[in-house]
Amino acid sequence: MEYYREDSAILLAVDCIIFGFNGESLQVLLIKRDFEPERNKWSLMGGFVQPDESPELAASRVLKKLTGLENVYMEQCSVFGDPKREPNSRVVSICYFALIDTQKYTHILSEEYEANWFPLQNYPTLIFDHDQMIASAQHRLRIKAALYPILFELLPEKFTIPQIAALYEGVYNIEFDKRNFSRKLLSSDLIIKLEEKDKENSKKGAFYFKLNTAIYKEKIMSFLRYLPSWFPEN
Amino acid sequence: MEYYREDSAILLAVDCIIFGFNGESLQVLLIKRDFEPERNKWSLMGGFVQPDESPELAASRVLKKLTGLENVYMEQCSVFGDPKREPNSRVVSICYFALIDTQKYTHILSEEYEANWFPLQNYPTLIFDHDQMIASAQHRLRIKAALYPILFELLPEKFTIPQIAALYEGVYNIEFDKRNFSRKLLSSDLIIKLEEKDKENSKKGAFYFKLNTAIYKEKIMSFLRYLPSWFPEN
DNA sequence: TTAATTAGTGTCAAATTAACATTTATTTTT
DNA sequence: AAAAATAAATGTTAATTTGACACTAATTAA
Missing domain, CATH: 3.90.79.10 (Nucleoside Triphosphate Pyrophosphohydrolase)
Structure with a gap:
């Protein structure tokens, strides 16, 4: 020393x-x-x-x-x-x-x-x-x-599911099934659906969502269940 | 600046x-x-x-x-x-x-x-x-x-499955089902069974294993599959 | 010879994933 | 005004993985 x-x-x-x-x-x-x-x-x-x-x-x-x-x-x-x-x-x-x-x-x-x-x-x-x-x-x-849903930090207050999907695809440079993705995301209770729709990017329009900050902070670990359920802490 | x-x-x-x-x-x-x-x-x-x-x-x-x-x-x-x-x-x-x-x-x-x-x-x-x-x-x-099988670095050349289990339990401060653990581990091809047995710690004795270093380096990501299969790199 | 101990293999239901299909809302084209 | 086009959203299902539990095997000590 x-x-x-x-x-x-x-x-x-x-x-x-x-x-x-x-x-x-x-x-x-x-x-x-x-x-x-x-x-x-x-x-x-x-x-x-x-x-x-x-x-x-x-x-x-x-x-x-x-x-x-x-x-x-x-x-x-x-x-x-x-x-x-x-x-x-x-x-x-x-x-x-x-x-x-x-x-x-x-x-x-x-x-x-x-x-x-x-x-x-x-x-x-x-x-x-x-x-x-x-x-x-x-x-x-x-x-x-x-492991953690930190990518929401990159999105504005209001965002659509196709936007999140595009973000994940950009981060991992990979395409995945949007249907499975959105179901998984919705089942996490991490996002809250709003009334308003984004009409800019498609004919049908996609509903805006906002982050459920309570869940974001609390359940931050279990998000898409990328860590096993026995994993003790964050 | x-x-x-x-x-x-x-x-x-x-x-x-x-x-x-x-x-x-x-x-x-x-x-x-x-x-x-x-x-x-x-x-x-x-x-x-x-x-x-x-x-x-x-x-x-x-x-x-x-x-x-x-x-x-x-x-x-x-x-x-x-x-x-x-x-x-x-x-x-x-x-x-x-x-x-x-x-x-x-x-x-x-x-x-x-x-x-x-x-x-x-x-x-x-x-x-x-x-x-x-x-x-x-x-x-x-x-x-x-995410990675790095805990093998803590073990000697030859080790038994009960030893690895105890190590994981020590790291995560949790007990888990040794039967499921060993099955999962064995299916990863990460360890190679040796002839010799460790007779020190039990009556029946537990077979020694050694690390399959090729798999350790190559398949290091997919170990217990704690990251989704689409995860692109290490 | 039997009991005790722990290693190791086996079974199966429940949960999760991943692949694929259909319906819905809206705009553009005809 | 109807039809086609586009992309969102929800639905279905088989295959895989997990997690809970039971049993067999090998060995030593009593």
């Missing part, structure tokens, strides 16, 4: 993988760096952890700075700390993924950034190891979304 | 939650700190990330220092970074959990430590937020072990 030392030259940063859903595909929000190194290249939004803040707080701060949003669903994912991951300094970065409702994200706040949504299937080459960060966040999102 | 700064006073550490299995219950390996602050209190084994090493490497180094073991199953879990988590300095700690075969861990290597195994149900109060670290690692272990 090394004793306490105050001379560590390691900088601690956070990077945010910001996921959104445009109704068709899963997207990431990227910025064009306006500072060196790697100025004008696409990257994740990030920032340094300040002496008086926790990494979680740093991530929220950074997210708010770009999107203006607070109380967003965020989750810590992996830490990237290879000594050579940035060429000029030793920065260890803690990644967070955020799920945002793109209807709430209306405009870029800061003049500093040239932010843009890109589909996860096809985004530009990023600086450093940011591609890996996205890949690992995406993997984690898939695992998590199979 | 803050620009690059070299004056961050944040220290980066790793802490290892070392899990073992003694045949009865799941255990953690703890050390008695021999340095200030909190000298002589129980804690996790940890250490600072050195300027030239990645956090993963730091964790392996720290683990090796205590146990002498290399190539151990380790996994990054959460980062603890509250500014006040340690009283005298700002240390952000990345946690790793390790799964070790206690038969390979024979003796404490360093005179520095007074290491001891404790059952997860009942271990001493730890310094700082180390209790939370264990809790979060345990939770992660449970989730992961429900």
Whole structure:
């Protein structure tokens, strides 16, 4: 064991993988760096952890700075700390993924950034190891979304079943039987049917639903029963 | 975005939650700190990330220092970074959990430590937020072990089905039907029956099995089928 | 030789999944 | 105005999986 030392030259940063859903595909929000190194290249939004803040707080701060949003669903994912991951300094970065409702994200706040949504299937080459960060966040999102109904965080207040289906299909990049999907979802009691219909996307129109937040919080585990029933806790 | 700064006073550490299995219950390996602050209190084994090493490497180094073991199953879990988590300095700690075969861990290597195994149900109060670290690692272990057959990492080369059952029961702190358990396990082709029997623990004796490492690596996802069949990747 | 103990295999009903069919509401076309 | 087209929503069913319970097998101790 090394004793306490105050001379560590390691900088601690956070990077945010910001996921959104445009109704068709899963997207990431990227910025064009306006500072060196790697100025004008696409990257994740990030920032340094300040002496008086926790990494979680740093991530929220950074997210708010770009999107203006607070109380967003965020989750810590992996830490990237290879000594050579940035060429000029030793920065260890803690990644967070955020799920945002793109209807709430209306405009870029800061003049500093040239932010843009890109589909996860096809985004530009990023600086450093940011591609890996996205890949690992995406993997984690898939695992998590199979266990917990977190994908609702990506949807607006009102949504239709075909929308949710499209979202799941986008996340897993797979098609599945909408009939079985909707039955399973409805039987979970996780969503509440509204009177109103969405007439934009089909002739017949699809009923809007809203999230049953009580069930969402309470029954969050048993959702589509992706964990066995004996599994003790969340 | 803050620009690059070299004056961050944040220290980066790793802490290892070392899990073992003694045949009865799941255990953690703890050390008695021999340095200030909190000298002589129980804690996790940890250490600072050195300027030239990645956090993963730091964790392996720290683990090796205590146990002498290399190539151990380790996994990054959460980062603890509250500014006040340690009283005298700002240390952000990345946690790793390790799964070790206690038969390979024979003796404490360093005179520095007074290491001891404790059952997860009942271990001493730890310094700082180390209790939370264990809790979060345990939770992660449970989730992961429900998806992947990683618990075999805790078992010796040769093991019996009752042993595996006891391990799973220990991890989830629950009892389940051994008959259904063994049928499920056997149908996974994950284990290979050996000629030899373990006569130590029962009159009848239980056949030893070994892990089918090919299947372990390849079919690792579908194990007990805790994820739906459409789940695309690991 | 018998009783006790635990390993390992067997059976079956209930629940769940996955594949496929039909009906319904609405708009567009003829 | 009727028919065709489109996509939503509900329905049916066989195959698979789970979970509860019973029994047989191998061995040691009494």
